[in-house]
Amino acid sequence: MFREDEEALNIAESSLLGSRFPLEGASDADIGANAQLTYALSPSEYFSLDHQGNNDQSIRGDGSKYPELVLKKALDREQQATHRLVLTAKDGGNPPKSGDVPVIVTVLDSNDNAPEFEHSVYRASILENSPSGTLVVQVHATDLDEGPNGEVRYSFSNTTSADLQRMFSVHPHTGEVTVNGVLAVQRPLLEMLIEARDNGAFGMSSTAKLLVEITDVNNHGPEITITSLSSPIPEDAVPGTVIALLSILDKDPGENGKVTCQISENLPFQLKSSPVLSCISHNLILII
DSSP states (O other): OBSSSOEEEEEETTOOTTOEEEOOOBOOSSOGGGGOOEEEEOOOSSEEEEOSOOSGGGBOTTSOBOOEEEEOSOOOTTTOSEEEEEEEEEOSSSSOOEEEEEEEEEEEOOSOOOOEESOSEEEEEEETTOOTTOEEEEOOEEOSSOGGGGOEEEEEOTTSOHHHHHHEEEOTTTOEEEEOSOOOOSSSEEEEEEEEEEOSTTOOEEEEEEEEEEEOOOOOOOEEEEEEEOOSOOTTOOTTOEEEEEEEEOOSOGGGGOOOOOOOTTOSOEEEEOSOOOSSSEEEEEEO
């Protein structure tokens, strides 16, 4: 007879192979050979049974032996959180009598899984004049562990530049990345690394790349600078005489930064491109 209707064990999934777990065992009201018990365990790929008394801790005060579960295959809570076994006790009588008890093994979680992002690369596009608080993207990671081992917090990786960490913020619980200030950038594509870390005692982490395309807004007008001017001009100046050198700059990139120039009609002047090269401005000359 087993004292309880069910025996429950809690075993950490980090337990080493060969770990032993004593079971309560059974009792028999007979004496002599009729009370000598042997035990058997239902088939299991994870556990075997030892009741030979090789371990001093498996021997009761009266000399009888406790049965012990022996771990023979590494546990993984994420694959199987509960193992249901049956322990059978058989006496030495003729014919023998037996009794059974269910053994329920609950696998306790260890922090053996790192958070995993839904995507390895996230892409987003925002306007360069987006106000603070504008949502850029929401990242999401899951952790197969449970409890604190499965709770995920988000942050920028240390490899993300301080300038970008000032311009953007990431919510530690929701994974929402938002604009945190003025997007003072000179390049149209920004790259950041987002880290997801669990709250386990020895936190595990993973990272995902975030690419943010900054869409230009045509918020700059062309600026005209007269860098050289000849005045007054003699009335007998020959055609082709250079009157002024002009520089036109528009701070917007791409199409928004391209300019066209013209002067009023019916004037004895014309504009021509200057041979002076510049990568940031348009240079023109005003000639007769």
